[in-house]
Amino acid sequence: MTLKWMHTSSCAVTRSLGVLGETWTILIIREALTGTTRFADFRDALGLAADVLSRRLNTLVDYGVMSKDAYQEPGSRTRFEYRLTDAGRELEIVVGALQQWGDKHLPYAAGPTIERRAGRTGRPVHVAFIDDLGYEVPHADVETIQTDVYPAE
Amino acid sequence: MTLKWMHTSSCAVTRSLGVLGETWTILIIREALTGTTRFADFRDALGLAADVLSRRLNTLVDYGVMSKDAYQEPGSRTRFEYRLTDAGRELEIVVGALQQWGDKHLPYAAGPTIERRAGRTGRPVHVAFIDDLGYEVPHADVETIQTDVYPAE
DNA sequence: CAGGCTGAGTTTGAAACTGAGACTTAGATC
DNA sequence: GATCTAAGTCTCAGTTTCAAACTCAGCCTG
Structure with a gap:
C-alpha cells in the first residue's frame, strides 16, 4: 500500500499517510527537524539502506514536504541539501504528538x-487539542464525528 | 522494518512508530476512533486483506493500544470486539494532527x-502546540532540541 | 595526469511483507 | 445433516526492503 488511491482519498488522514506512511518517512522528517540536510547524514543517523533513503527523499520532494537544492562548499563540488519546506516544518506537530x-x-x-x-x-x-477560544480540551472530552463515509476503493 | 530495535529505541518517536508505523495501522485506529469494533467492519471500511488486519489488530492488542473481548449478541455465538484502550484513545491527537x-x-x-x-x-x-501556561505557540516559534544522539542500531 | 577519496546515489540478489482468494472453524439456523 | 456467517488462517504470486557492491563526478595528491 501507500499508493495511488491514498492520495485521492476523501479522508485527509489517508492522504497524509499516502505521503508520510511509508516506512522510515516520519523518522526522516524527525531527523530533518533537528537540522539534518545531507544524504549521508540521514543515512548515518537512521541506518537505513541508501536506496530506500533516496526513494523517500524524492517522494517527499515530489509532494512538497522537502526541497532539494544544490549547494557548494568552497573547495568541494556541488552537492545537494534536503530541507523541509513550510509544509514539512508543520509536520513538527505530528512528530511531537507521536x-x-x-x-x-x-x-x-x-x-x-x-x-x-x-x-x-x-x-x-x-x-494538545484546543478549542476555537484557545482553551485546552482534555482528550477524553474530544468527540470524533465522521461526516462522510470513506470509500474502500 | 517496524521491528524489534524500534521498540527499544531511546527515541520516543521511533518507539511509537514501532507500534503504529506499519501499513494500515493508523487507519485502523482512525476507524476505531469512530466507533468500529468488529473485524468485518474494519475490513469492509478499509478494504484491506483479512490476514493483514488480523496481524495488525493482534499487534495493537499486544502493545496495549486495543483490547480484544468476547461479546455475545442474543441469538448469535460469541464474537470478539476490538476497542481502543485509554492509551489507544489518546492517539486521537496523532490522528488529528495528520x-x-x-x-x-x-x-x-x-x-x-x-x-x-x-x-x-x-x-x-x-x-496545536501550547506552552505550560496554556497559551498556543505558533509552530514557526517551536524549537526542536535534540538532547541525545539516536543510535543507528 | 594517474590514482585515490568522498558524497550521492544505483544495481543486484536474497529475505520479508502484502494482497487476493481459497480454505477452516464453531456456533446458529433450516 | 446441510447451510450460513464472522473471524480468521493458508497459500502463493508479486512487491518492497536490506545489505553490500558498484557507479559516477569532481576534487586533491604526487
Whole structure:
C-alpha cells in the first residue's frame, strides 16, 4: 500500500499517510527537524539502506514536504541539501504528538531525547487539542464525528 | 522494518512508530476512533486483506493500544470486539494532527470527512502546540532540541 | 595526469511483507 | 445433516526492503 488511491482519498488522514506512511518517512522528517540536510547524514543517523533513503527523499520532494537544492562548499563540488519546506516544518506537530504518546505509553528509555520549547519565551511546549477560544480540551472530552463515509476503493 | 530495535529505541518517536508505523495501522485506529469494533467492519471500511488486519489488530492488542473481548449478541455465538484502550484513545491527537496537515497541505476532497468537537461545549477543536501556561505557540516559534544522539542500531 | 577519496546515489540478489482468494472453524439456523 | 456467517488462517504470486557492491563526478595528491 501507500499508493495511488491514498492520495485521492476523501479522508485527509489517508492522504497524509499516502505521503508520510511509508516506512522510515516520519523518522526522516524527525531527523530533518533537528537540522539534518545531507544524504549521508540521514543515512548515518537512521541506518537505513541508501536506496530506500533516496526513494523517500524524492517522494517527499515530489509532494512538497522537502526541497532539494544544490549547494557548494568552497573547495568541494556541488552537492545537494534536503530541507523541509513550510509544509514539512508543520509536520513538527505530528512528530511531537507521536513523541508525546511514546513517552507516556511506551516508557523505556532513560528519558526523552527530543524537547520542544517556544523560541521566544523558552517555555516547554506540548501538543494538545484546543478549542476555537484557545482553551485546552482534555482528550477524553474530544468527540470524533465522521461526516462522510470513506470509500474502500 | 517496524521491528524489534524500534521498540527499544531511546527515541520516543521511533518507539511509537514501532507500534503504529506499519501499513494500515493508523487507519485502523482512525476507524476505531469512530466507533468500529468488529473485524468485518474494519475490513469492509478499509478494504484491506483479512490476514493483514488480523496481524495488525493482534499487534495493537499486544502493545496495549486495543483490547480484544468476547461479546455475545442474543441469538448469535460469541464474537470478539476490538476497542481502543485509554492509551489507544489518546492517539486521537496523532490522528488529528495528520488530518489537519492533510487538510491544509494536500487539498483534494470537497471537505473534511472527520470533525472534532469538545463534548461539553460543542466547540470545534484543533491540534496545536501550547506552552505550560496554556497559551498556543505558533509552530514557526517551536524549537526542536535534540538532547541525545539516536543510535543507528 | 594517474590514482585515490568522498558524497550521492544505483544495481543486484536474497529475505520479508502484502494482497487476493481459497480454505477452516464453531456456533446458529433450516 | 446441510447451510450460513464472522473471524480468521493458508497459500502463493508479486512487491518492497536490506545489505553490500558498484557507479559516477569532481576534487586533491604526487
